[in-house]
Amino acid sequence: MPEASTGTAPAAANAPRSLAEALRARDDVALAALLHARPDLLNPVPGDVTQLATRAGTRASVVRALDRLDRFALQTAEALAVAPDPCPYPVLESLLTGGEDEAARAALPRALGTLRDQALVWGDDDRLRLVRTARELLAPSAQRPSPTGLGPTVAEATSGMSPTRIQEIVAAAGLPATHDPVSAVAALTGLFTDQERMSALLDEAPAEAHQVLGRLVWGPPYGEVTPNPAPPVRWLRDRGLLLPASARTVVLPREVALHLRGGLAHRRTAPVAPPVGVDREHRPQLVDANAAGQALAALGTVEELVKSWEHAGPAVLRAGGLAVRDLKRAAATLDTTEAQAAFWIELAYAAGLLASDGETDERYAPTPAFDDWTELPPAERWSALATAWLPATRTAGLAGEQDAKGRTLSVLGADLDRSAAPEVRRRVLDLLADLPEGGSARPDTLLERLAWERPARGTSDLRARLAHWTLTEAEVLGVTGRGALSTFGRALLEHRDPAPLLAPLLPEPVDHVLLQADLTAVAPGPLRRPLAEVLAVLADVESKGGATVYRFTPGSVRRALDAGHTASDLHAFLAEHSRTPVPQPLAYLIDDVARRHGHLRVGAASSYVRCDDDAMLGEILADKRSAGLGLRRLAPTVLAAQAEPGALLDGLRAMGYAPAAESRTGDVVVARADAHRTPARRAPVPVPDGPPVPDATLLGAAVRAIRAGDLAATAVRKQPASEAGGQAPAPAPGELPLTSAAETLATVQAAALTGSAVWIGYVNADGAASQRVIAPVRVEGGFVTGYDHTADEVRTYALHRITGVAELAEDQV
Numbered sequence: 001m002p003e004a005s006t007g008t009a010p011a012a013a014n015a016p017r018s019l020a021e022a023l024r025a026r027d028d029v030a031l032a033a034l035l036h037a038r039p040d041l042l043n044p045v046p047g048d049v050t051q052l053a054t055r056a057g058t059r060a061s062v063v064r065a066l067d068r069l070d071r072f073a074l075q076t077a078e079a080l081a082v083a084p085d086p087c088p089y090p091v092l093e094s095l096l097t098g099g100e101d102e103a104a105r106a107a108l109p110r111a112l113g114t115l116r117d118q119a120l121v122w123g124d125d126d127r128l129r130l131v132r133t134a135r136e137l138l139a140p141s142a143q144r145p146s147p148t149g150l151g152p153t154v155a156e157a158t159s160g161m162s163p164t165r166i167q168e169i170v171a172a173a174g175l176p177a178t179h180d181p182v183s184a185v186a187a188l189t190g191l192f193t194d195q196e197r198m199s200a201l202l203d204e205a206p207a208e209a210h211q212v213l214g215r216l217v218w219g220p221p222y223g224e225v226t227p228n229p230a231p232p233v234r235w236l237r238d239r240g241l242l243l244p245a246s247a248r249t250v251v252l253p254r255e256v257a258l259h260l261r262g263g264l265a266h267r268r269t270a271p272v273a274p275p276v277g278v279d280r281e282h283r284p285q286l287v288d289a290n291a292a293g294q295a296l297a298a299l300g301t302v303e304e305l306v307k308s309w310e311h312a313g314p315a316v317l318r319a320g321g322l323a324v325r326d327l328k329r330a331a332a333t334l335d336t337t338e339a340q341a342a343f344w345i346e347l348a349y350a351a352g353l354l355a356s357d358g359e360t361d362e363r364y365a366p367t368p369a370f371d372d373w374t375e376l377p378p379a380e381r382w383s384a385l386a387t388a389w390l391p392a393t394r395t396a397g398l399a400g401e402q403d404a405k406g407r408t409l410s411v412l413g414a415d416l417d418r419s420a421a422p423e424v425r426r427r428v429l430d431l432l433a434d435l436p437e438g439g440s441a442r443p444d445t446l447l448e449r450l451a452w453e454r455p456a457r458g459t460s461d462l463r464a465r466l467a468h469w470t471l472t473e474a475e476v477l478g479v480t481g482r483g484a485l486s487t488f489g490r491a492l493l494e495h496r497d498p499a500p501l502l503a504p505l506l507p508e509p510v511d512h513v514l515l516q517a518d519l520t521a522v523a524p525g526p527l528r529r530p531l532a533e534v535l536a537v538l539a540d541v542e543s544k545g546g547a548t549v550y551r552f553t554p555g556s557v558r559r560a561l562d563a564g565h566t567a568s569d570l571h572a573f574l575a576e577h578s579r580t581p582v583p584q585p586l587a588y589l590i591d592d593v594a595r596r597h598g599h600l601r602v603g604a605a606s607s608y609v610r611c612d613d614d615a616m617l618g619e620i621l622a623d624k625r626s627a628g629l630g631l632r633r634l635a636p637t638v639l640a641a642q643a644e645p646g647a648l649l650d651g652l653r654a655m656g657y658a659p660a661a662e663s664r665t666g667d668v669v670v671a672r673a674d675a676h677r678t679p680a681r682r683a684p685v686p687v688p689d690g691p692p693v694p695d696a697t698l699l700g701a702a703v704r705a706i707r708a709g710d711l712a713a714t715a716v717r718k719q720p721a722s723e724a725g726g727q728a729p730a731p732a733p734g735e736l737p738l739t740s741a742a743e744t745l746a747t748v749q750a751a752a753l754t755g756s757a758v759w760i761g762y763v764n765a766d767g768a769a770s771q772r773v774i775a776p777v778r779v780e781g782g783f784v785t786g787y788d789h790t791a792d793e794v795r796t797y798a799l800h801r802i803t804g805v806a807e808l809a810e811d812q813v
Contacts, residue, residue, distance in 0.1 A: 068454065075269055086129045151253060158185055276449050282481075299385075302351075305333070310676055312363075313357075313365040313676065349683075351683060353373055368679075519585055539553075570590050597660055608641060614637055625655050630643060649661060782799050783797065
């Protein structure tokens, strides 16, 4: 940032007369700073400084720049929008400080420097100018009130008033009559801006009139009146202290409001960013331990979620996204709220662990990347999740709300991207990182700071909600612990690998469980993968936490037998991995289920049931619940059914039996469902918030190109001769020269022979026009090759793309 203005600099003789001149006077470092702060100006790279200034004044670019100002810089721009144009520095200072606010006076040079750096303000301290588009956006109007609460000037408010009425107001205010409306308005303005005369006029006002002015002084400045207003309002209206805005509306003129305010443009200024203090302090080790526990729980949650979708994932809605009923099922599976389930689903999607399979009956399923992810060490798995979360623009918190068209936003839908999310997320974590290690902040102080840094209307509510969601998500993910940034969370924020810092904090996976007599098993920590996979089939998870509790049931044991395990396998497995003896009730449960498992056999006839115990078959036939299966006895040990084998298996199991499926050869079929995977899928790409910030290489090249184009555009050319023999007019600044093809060829050939430089206009293959200063050295084959002074290198140009050529004055190169 250049040195701050002090307001005491004398007027320079060569003061810039336009934004283009002000930008041209900048050095390369300041020009690069402008392009870095406003990257939208680089697309495409401006041909010269004039194009850069024009683009910097376009509405879209100015709106984007204003949206990124902090509160005091924006208040400074708002004050300039209601100040005289141009505005001397002391006038601006008075509008913001009232002559008493020392904090605002000290902060004004910084704010003004920010506006100058971003080309929103130009001119010396005695002639400050807000760019025209910014003034139009920030100046008050009836349709768009100013954030200052000020209304139009006297001249603006009386622009449509009859000359007679203006003279009546001048007379009622005690001013002498004038010969024309312009001088009358000037006289009235002079009265309202004269402190002594204005105070004397207000001293004559009724007390009720002061109350009316008090209601309008800080805005909005408009008020409704009846056709026959009360005497206080009539007194103010007759003297121009209130001016008509419409048939039933009056407005307080800006000059009057500023007098009543003591010259202040804002009721309150915010020159200093609100501090984010420490709310609570924790030991850093405690923060890291708490965050590591959350990180481990997050890994288990994501893995459980994705695995629950690998056999029969939820269907993709026709409009895209997840149905509400499927979100409820996912919340029940994870034993959490729907909002939390939405976050975990979106996180897994952002990390590329699940996606739609693209089939005709499109469903969500794990991706091949999920299998690779599960093989990584826990710390690296968490790092993959966290690095996907930090830059993600997917905003799970919006799920269930409605868009502008009244459509409900669904999880994994196409309308959940919010480009501001990564910037808010990172800024919240940056503010936490500025606190001492182990320190947490109150959420309201964080929100106040964010609102000061980006106070733009229309986006502050979304940014506040994004900040709330960031704090919640960072805590459940393990980036923070007890509200404070963890050590590995700080590494993530600094673009370092957090895995080495997290790994020592995570417990080592254990290879054993503790079997209880109540048919439960306690896992004292995270289980090694082979043990966890088998135990997940053999038992149901009853509770999670530091120690996971599994419960054995007849259904879970039958599930293990269906998967191909035998009773002896299960006994050996439990004996091997239990630090306690296998309880007798669990051994009895396994043997009892195994003894009944497969006693009934179901095969495809359409389907059938066979059993060596004909009494059991008779019992099934007599059971009313079997009526829907269409059973009939074919032989003492065989029943035929109309139902399909799968439906028959489910029906018999619902009746309390434990049938097994068999193949055509009579062998037991192992009912192990194949895990479904999508084709290879890439993780979703975050939606950018405008053009990317250019790097140093691109900035340097862009500045060189702008300087080169400016050199060509401002080079002094010889006056071309006209066909009639006189001097033809030279092209206006910024216009390309126009000459015939024959004249162009002759001029560049002559320049190549004499070694002189020429000025050309050139249109490239993309249709972009530019001006160049070249010294031709060779002209052949429809091309001219020469040293390009503007680019400082040798280049070749197609002759048919040269719009025209002109000779330069002898002292130009």
